[in-house]
Amino acid sequence: MIVKETAKQLVTPVVLSVAGAVAVWAALHFTAPKSVSREATATSISNSISSFDSDRWREAVEKVKADRVNPENVALEVPPEMRHYEDRHWFLATQVAEVKKHNIQTCQDFVDVAMMLKRGEMVVVPAVTDDYVLLGVGARADDGAFTKYEDDQPIPLYDEAQLRDEYARLNGLRSNVSEGAKAKSRADTAKNPDRAKQDDKPKQSVVSRPFSVNEERALLDQYYNQPASRQQLFADYDSLQSLARSFRGRSYDISSPTDRQAMKIAMLSSLRPEALKVLEEVAKDYRRQYDRPLPVSSLVRPEQYQHTLRRYNRAATTIDTPPHSTGLAFDIDYRYLSASEQNFVMAELARMKDAGRIEVLRERNANFHVFAFIDGVRPSDDLITASLRDAGAPPPEPDNANKPPAKQTRAPEKAKEKPAKSKRRVKR
Structure with missing residues (x-):
């Protein structure tokens, strides 16, 4: 009985000591600030630079x-x-x-x-x-919309689905304007048959839009009907799309005008x-x-x-x-x-x-x-x-032409100017 009591007295402090150590370790381990992962750090930095x-x-x-x-x-x-x-x-x-x-x-x-x-x-x-x-x-x-700039002209950038939609849109516009021109011609003939016979040419305002639509169609045909340039334009679109998924701490939807403008500024x-x-x-x-x-x-x-x-x-x-x-x-x-x-x-x-x-x-x-x-x-x-x-x-x-050019020097310094006044200007 005495032996058991003595053993109990010796074991109890040891157990309490171990338990205390475990508690301290747990407190330090679970409450200490965690080190920030690379991904979290990158996100934090990106958020700060996009603000x-x-x-x-x-x-x-x-x-x-x-x-x-x-x-x-x-x-x-x-x-x-x-x-x-x-x-x-x-x-x-x-x-x-x-x-x-x-x-x-x-x-x-x-x-x-x-x-x-x-x-x-x-x-x-x-x-x-x-x-x-x-x-x-x-x-x-x-x-x-984002464009590729070649030969001083912008070329629209699409993926394959968007290109099909754009061709369909242009075809629809051309068809609608053509039907509108025919309807107007029939109406003019009904109102004034004699005048219609004298001048059956459509007005410039009526045909100006088809010409514009035709030009847009011709631009697409020029660059997207050639296999090499077509694939390059698709690749250019993919490059922008890839960057838009994660740029400066956020994603951009390049089909959205608001997001496109924000991404361009970024x-x-x-x-x-x-x-x-x-x-x-x-x-x-x-x-x-x-x-x-x-x-x-x-x-x-x-x-x-x-x-x-x-x-x-x-x-x-x-x-x-x-x-x-x-x-x-x-x-x-x-x-x-x-x-x-x-x-x-x-x-x-x-x-x-x-x-x-x-x-x-x-x-x-x-x-x-x-x-x-x-x-x-x-x-x-x-x-x-x-x-x-x-x-x-x-x-x-x-x-x-045969004389060696003189080494350029800076323009002579002018007299000290008066203190400058703030002046508003258009941003460059």
Whole structure:
């Protein structure tokens, strides 16, 4: 009996100790924060970069537009690095030369953007961070169907079922208009038989629509009746469809106009990694100095979108190699920046240009246009000279054709300008 009691006294503390240890382990194991999986982390990041209408984005925009409390009476000083060269074509030619130097693929349309995103040649840019905010990016994106841009004309993109539906729709329109024209002709004859005999030609307004329908049909026939181009267009549609299933943390229905517009804006919020690195560096320095995000108004722009933009913004170039179509160019919106802030940003950009990392220009439409060089090395003057014609420069005059071109210098610096006043403009 005494032995049993002694054993009981010895075992009880051990059991309680083990039970306590188990309880502590269970508490730590089941209540400790779980590590986030890669998928969850990716989703969280994607959600944050797609939030163009989030509270954080709105707060950042308000901070950008806020009146400066104690604006300094500082004169605007535009450094020579931010001005045009004596030959203004040299600025664009420098960017064209970089494309030639690295054989860079440009974006003709949203299909190209989608493919470059999939290959990792382009990366998504967050709508808002602590250092910058996208303001006006994709402002001219429409809700129209996606198209392939070839030979300066848009080609509608469909899958096989949609293509059949489109042919049926066009055939129905042509049939309806034809019947309408016949009915109108019979009515005109009944009202005025003599006049109908004199002029039996249908009016232009009656036949104009069939011609339009016929043109649409001819465009489909031209590209979809050829086996090779037909399969390529189907593949292009599949590429967009694949990206739409999961892009920037959400899915898009590309048959929905609202989703199409949202997806286009999201795709236009992309850059090549080399350009994003420059953007992040400038924005970080600006935010550290002024405690506000840097407004960025434009990133990648496919050539098709560039032509649309040209209708609203004459500064949007239409040369064969628009800088924004490379994914290496971005615009900083200086409308809301004080003279002191502009001077600071321009000094940073001028420093980068002197180091050979970027080409840059202070444009009159309230943008700092920045173009990043792939390897941080400026193209040679010889290559830039060879690219002048591609940048829109006229051919050299016969008398001077054999003379070596003079090395371009920046335009002479003007006197200090007065403090800039904010001016509204149409977004690029």
